[in-house]
Amino acid sequence: MNNLTQAGLARLAETAAKAPVSGSPGRICRELRAMTARLRQYYLAVSRGERQSNDPEQIAVEEWLCDNYYVLEKESKQSIRDIQGQAKQVAPGELERFCSLFWTVLREVPPLTDETLTTVLTAVGKVRKISESQFGFVPTAIKIALIRMAYEACFERHSHQRMSYAITGIGKLSDIDLDEIIYLCSGVERVLLQDPAGIYPCMDADSRKYYRRQVALVAAKTRRCEEETAQILLEDCLAQTQEPKDSPKRHIGYPILHNPYLKKARWRRGRATLVAGVLLPLLLCILLAAATHRIWVGVLCFLPLWEVLRTPLWQGAITGVDPDFIPRMDPKKLGEKPKSVVLVSTLLPGVGQLPALEDRLRQLYFSNSDSDMYYCVLADFREWSLPDDEKDESQVKAAVALIRELNRRHGNRFMLFLRSRTYSKTQGKYSGWERKRGAITEFIRFLKGEKTSLHTFEGDREVLSQLRYIIALDSDTSLLYECAQTLVCAAVHPLNRPVIDK
Secondary structure (H helix, E strand, C coil): CCCCCHHHHHHHHHHHHHCCCCCCHHHHHHHHHHHHHHHHHHHHHHHCCCCCCCCHHHHHHHHHHHHHHHHHHHHHHHHHHHHHHHCCCCCCCHHHHHHHHHHHHHCCCCCCCHHHHHHHHHHHHHHCCCCHHHHHHHHHHHHHHHHHHHHHHHHCCCCHHHHHHHHHHHHHHCCCCHHHHHHHHCHHHHHHCCCCCCCHHHECHHHHHHHHHHHHHHHHHHCCCHHHHHHHHHHHHHCCCCCCCCCHHHCCHHHHHCCHHHHHHHHHHHHHHHHHHHHHHHHHHHHHHHHHCCHHHHHHHHHHHHHHHHHHHHHHHHCCCCCCCCCCECHHHCCCCCEEEEEEEEECCCHHHHHHHHHHHHHHHHHCCCCCEEEEEEEECCCECCCCCCCHHHHHHHHHHHHHHHHHHHCCCEEEEEECCEEECCCCEEECCCHHHHHHHHHHHHHCCCCCCEEEEECCHHHHHHEEEEEEEECCCCCCCCHHHHHHHHHHCHHHCCCCCC
């Protein structure tokens, strides 16, 4: 392999991008299946001890194949699935062009790196615009080129270095930061980065990718170039000069996610389902009335038929409809993160049940240990016929001692909010007002300095006024690793806050 300079690599990529292509996605899939089948035969023969050559170079190739054949087979099958899934999303000939491009480039370059891939895609972008779906096909095109390189190393007597390069290249592909490369090479990305609200650059990679895909869908609906479509959406956003600076309508995501071209298909499907939900039972009722010669039979059957048909109609309506995506901010780019509290609603545990509560709180802390996250036990006394119980004092002391010990170990991150009992007319006993819903309501009132039925509070009172978000859990509900941070990053995003029209 030649050690090309970056300029030479760029020229090679531009030449490959201009070259005519032939074939079809189906042909690529057939070639992959044929190469995999022949590699399997070669692998089985070598594994049985049937050496194909005494050449040391070829023996090294066979050893690489024996150790990594199933990696090649797995990636080949996955590449075929990717091609079949993406063939309808790109212009004819573009999949073949990318496969040919990376095959031409990878034969000449040193081991694949972020810099190499950035240079190649930048050079291709100067020749022809790269769409979002084409960016998504890049990893598959690279894998196909590497599988072909391994195939040629086995059957065309190439150096074992080509075989090792193919195998290690497939392994290194997962380490390449493709999102960062797309940020540098994508024309749509460059337009969206001009977001007047400054929100887009601070979003996480999945949200930015979703925005670019939505722009690609709008471009396909309007039959425009993706970069041109992004520029039009940006101009719509810039035109919102009368909106406040913090209005979601000034964020580039608003015209993207609220674009009528993306809503029309759902609106049509929804209207068709509503009409069918009325007309279909009505038609069946008319047929029943005609068959029985009794109009009242058809009238009486309308509601039962509507109830029976409603579920399959709605199930059919939502089939194939993607759920709405919730955009999120990147926690690394938020700057000063909003302080949040995780509320665990529970009845005040007895002294013997405190170890279980301690394990629960420690699990929450270690799985979501962001420095701006706090944890509060939202507790109520058990229901009783009197306002107070003789066991209350010992339970309160034990719970307070637990919170203080956790704060001593983990730096004032835990709280206890315990309410007094109030008389419930419906139950005829004393208990916490409105149970869980009332506990959350009163905690919010307590944060605002309003009057509550507070019995005991333990924790850092100074941080209460700084809390911005609440995550409410039941005593048996848990949070996945860093899930609390993800929820906060979604709540901070302007499109997840209500728009108040003047």
